[in-house]
Amino acid sequence: MLFEGVLRKMRTEFEDPIQYFLEFESDFLHMNPLLGKTLHLNFVKTQCLNCGNDRPIYRQGFCRSCFFDSPATGDWIMRPELSTAHLDQADRDLDYEKRAQLQPHIVYLANSSNVKVGVTRKSQIPTRWIDQGAHEAIEIVEVPNRYLAGITEVALKAHVADKTNWRKMVTNTIEDADLKAWREKLREFIPEETQSYFLADRDETQLHFPAKTYAPKIKSLNLEKTGNYQGVLQGIKGQYLLFEDGHVFNVRANEGLYVGLDIG
Incomplete structure (x- = not known):
């Protein structure tokens, strides 16, 4: 079965073990039942999570322009001590910042x-x-x-x-x-x-994560560089897909990649 869409961080449910869902625009995939199955990942293009354009991803799934303009990527996100909404002072968008910070x-x-x-x-x-x-x-x-x-x-x-x-x-x-x-x-x-x-x-x-085994040595998968990858899913932890051959794929770090995912 083929799924296709832009990657966003997996949605989770706090159960024992944690349940994971990969969401696309018009579909979603429950990841836990895929443990032990072979996944085929193919890089198609990049798509900024903010503007939706096919531009190189700069950080957090955003193109460079959107990263420096969007209120969702202000410095206060990573450094909460820089928050100023409580002072009624804006960084990029005061209404947005009040909703998030207050x-x-x-x-x-x-x-x-x-x-x-x-x-x-x-x-x-x-x-x-x-x-x-x-x-x-x-x-x-x-x-x-x-x-x-x-x-x-x-x-x-x-x-x-x-x-x-x-x-x-x-x-x-x-x-x-x-x-x-x-x-x-x-x-x-x-x-x-x-x-x-x-x-x-x-x-x-x-918290308990779904994993059959953990590889003692791992290698980060750069799908944009390799273009495609095939491996047996052995576990999920954090926002990482863990494969039998030691490759790990950080879904959150790859937000904004438009991919094809085939199961077989």
Whole structure:
């Protein structure tokens, strides 16, 4: 069966194991039942997620022009401490930024390859943890806007990592951590502005990913460069498709690629 369309990050459902869905414009594909099956991937063209034109993808599925113009790719996305909507100050589009920034946000700890601190909208829990391939996570604070979450993350990342080692994550080279103990250890470093938002009673969330096996050595698949690829799907973790021969394909990092996908 052939599917064709522009790649966007997989939609997920928090079940045991996590359920994955690859969505196209007029169709979707449940990925979990495809474990053990051969997938044929073909690169067709690029298509900017914003303007829809066939232009080289610059970052986050956007062409260069859209990346620097769209409010969905402002610096405050990656650096929430730069948020200014709470001050009624615009970056690119104040209405958009108010909708995105002026809502409850969570500062959390997640363990994908190591314990790291992160920020996401409350409505994105546990989706954010799934996308990062975390096998366990816990909330630290819940604040009313993105700026407060950002300054809390900045303060805490002086004492804990804020990056994931993706190679360790996709090979499942992981160790459990006591995230409650980590949260208590970091409590004294939370800024005064957000101390009152500390979440002392949240339990760890455990996440289980669909995978038959994990390859000990992996190689990132660059579909735009190779043009096509064929392999047996062995697992899915984070936003990565994991293949039997050790190739891994990061769906999110390849947003904006228009591909053909055949199963057989």
